[in-house]
Amino acid sequence: QSKKTAKSAEGGSYGIGLPDTEKGVVTRFPPEPSGYLHIGHAKAALLNDYFAHEGYKGTMLCRFDDTNPSKEKEEFQDAIVEDLALMGIKPDKTSYTSDYFEEIYQYCITLIKQGDAYCDDTVQEKMKQERWDGIASERRDSTVDESIERFEEMKKGTEEGLKWCVRAKISVDNPNKAMRDPVIYRCNPEKHHRTGETWKMYPTYDFCCPIVDSMEGVTHALRTIEYRDRNPQYEWMLDALKLRKVHVWDFARMNFIRTVLSKRKLTKLVDKKVVWGWDDPRFPTIRGIRRRGMTIPALREFILKQGPSRNIVNLDWTLFWATNKKYIDPVAPRHTAIAKEHAVKATVKGARMASYTEDKAKHGKNPELGTKKVAYSTDIVIEQADAQNFGEGEEITLMNWGNAIVRKINHSMNPLHLKQVTGLELELHLQGDVKTTKQKITWLSEQGQELIPVQLVDFDYLISKDILEDGDELEDFLNTNTEFRTDALADCNVAELQKDDIIQFERKGYFRVDRPFQHGEPAVLFNIPTGKGGK
Ligand code: ATP
Ligand code: MG
Ligand code: MG
Structure with a gap:
């Protein structure tokens, strides 16, 4: 109103x-x-x-x-x-x-x-x-x-x-x-x-x-x-x-939920090394939210939309990040990353050559972003979590390639009696309809490119209570674990990303490059919230 x-x-x-x-x-x-x-x-x-x-x-x-x-x-x-x-x-x-x-x-x-x-x-x-x-x-x-x-x-x-x-x-x-x-x-x-x-x-x-x-x-x-x-x-x-x-x-x-905006309290968190510094991606500072992947036009839009209302509200971060998504989605190049832990090697039969590369658009709807190199070969890796869902004989989709039929699944039982897939045999079925498959998965060729090690970092709120009340001690409401790192492998094009670049890893979300790739050291990318789950 x-x-x-x-x-x-x-x-x-x-x-x-x-x-x-x-x-x-x-x-x-x-x-x-x-x-x-x-x-x-x-x-x-x-x-x-x-x-x-x-x-x-x-x-x-x-x-x-x-x-x-x-x-x-x-x-x-x-x-x-x-x-x-x-x-x-x-x-x-x-x-x-x-x-x-x-x-x-x-x-x-x-x-x-x-x-x-x-x-x-x-x-x-x-x-x-x-x-x-x-x-x-x-x-x-x-x-x-x-x-x-x-x-x-x-x-x-x-x-x-x-x-x-x-x-x-x-x-x-x-x-x-x-x-x-x-x-x-x-x-x-x-x-x-x-x-x-x-x-x-x-x-x-x-x-x-x-x-x-x-x-x-x-x-x-x-x-x-x-x-x-x-x-x-x-x-x-x-x-x-x-x-x-x-x-x-x-x-x-x-005000925002689970967020302190008092400089006195922020100074305390910096001094006590609860965060890395004033530009910590968990911090509500301009530097912090930018490092988390907020863009300036989105920030301006979000704030000006609040208007000059006089009602003090505790905003949650959902709309803030949803606004940002609107700005980054059309311009974020698409890449692929596969979680390293228990990644599954699969052999692919029926490829037109043992190994080849093609230039593909970085963004399906935005040709201005140019192209990237995509490698195809008989040897690919996929995520364990995806492989777990496959059944023998099932037709699946290898995204941006086409359908394949799961011919063989090798697995072992881990000590907790959980099935772990150790290898797969796939046979391409490119004439298959991608609309009919249940599993559409990301994959990376192990040949024809150098896979780039990346570390994907996600964060949680520093504060464990929506709204701190008078008398609440900040120290009593700090989350203990707010940083989550996943090691992954990414397509070869990720080697060229620069600090601050914003990309999408397909099926994983948007990320901002905090540290570009250097030989011997993985690139570090921060997950950018999109408003889902409020983070
Ligand atoms: P402290 O946390 O130490 O109280 P402050 O918020 O007063 O700091 P200032 O540098 O004095 O910090 O604030 C500059 C301007 O920003 C002031 O006009 C202040 O009213 C405004 N401001 C500060 N915090 C908020 C906020 N959460 N929402 C809107 N305006 C704010
Ligand atoms: Mg003040
Ligand atoms: Mg003041």
Whole structure:
């Protein structure tokens, strides 16, 4: 329903009728350089980009919210720039909250001088309790001079200064707890990755965001809905400082089942080596989902289809991967891989030569993808799982070759008394109708080509519970085994695949090449989910 409204309103297909757009809009994406971008950030970035460049005429800023040196790093900042570019998002300008530290400092002095802010040294736990209970801090009625002096100590980062923070004097007991004298400056003696040792105190997001939004000419600040309680506070800051107004516009946070999107939690998983790194294919980072085989046009389509709805939902990954499949299926070259374990050798009678090769289309419906070499011979391998289903005398189909009759099945009993096929004799029956056979199997010729060793990797969710609730410890809900490797042999053409190529192994699914083949080392390919089974 919300989608319909969005589509019919002005401002492009996702227009939601932003107010005051006649003179153009300026939006901003404000990442904190404290981690890699994830799919939730992608939504924020794409919406800002969309409103500025497609929905309305305007400008999009990317502003690094670099106000906490304990969490932020240049590495993250660089990765964010790269990932935005990768998503096709081109900010018209990139800036840093740290560019404005001097101005923000001056604004804080203004607030203090107006009697709209005060320094406080109440210990954190007590301050929290007082805010909760609606009790005024002992320091609330400090004089302007006292607060200015303390603020200067904070600025110098002296031992005394480090005990203090600055709070906006808004309200003691407003029912909206965000309005209860929020902290606007706090000390941090750590070195900042851009401003170095210049500052020992930093403005909080609540304080610098409205100021810099206003200074940079932002007309519409998009924020996720959980900030809604803080909207009055945002306005209060602008009012108190007599700054230009900014429209705040809320949109729903994007959540996925069995997925954490908190940078704090993701950092923990990286640090504890639960994953290989920020680009782990099990991670919801842009790099992670790309490494798993997500394509950028599909990502954009998926996110923009969510639209600017305000309902927070826990999406499952099905639709996400189904969207991707739509993009990769028409362009993924077809190849063949046979699981190595207990692979069955079969001899084929009736082939036109003992061994020959032909050029065949890489994709039956897309000739633009070119051709590949297919080898045919009297010696082929097939999968054990397929061979188990055959009966003597049965007519089967060797895919992309034709029908054959199973003349002989050799088998043995393994120690668990399970039948294991050890060899097969097949006789081609090419005039047979492929529509009538039950078994249509993949196969690879052992002659006429070099079979390429490959490792096929499938993944499971890192998290074992659909939705983590407050109080759930991440550590208690981690799946222990999330990586599944299968050794297989692939057709000779697979040797030429490059990193990031996306292919289909027939009857197995879509795969992305994570490590191309090198002699002596198998190629490594990651299974790309298609939405089936939700993975
Ligand atoms: P943390 O996990 O540390 O809370 P954050 O999500 O606040 O990080 P930021 O770098 O501050 O990370 O976010 C940049 C922008 O992305 C903000 O506008 C934020 O609201 C938005 N954003 C973050 N997570 C999501 C999400 N899951 N869905 C939609 N937007 C999001
Ligand atoms: Mg943030
Ligand atoms: Mg946050």
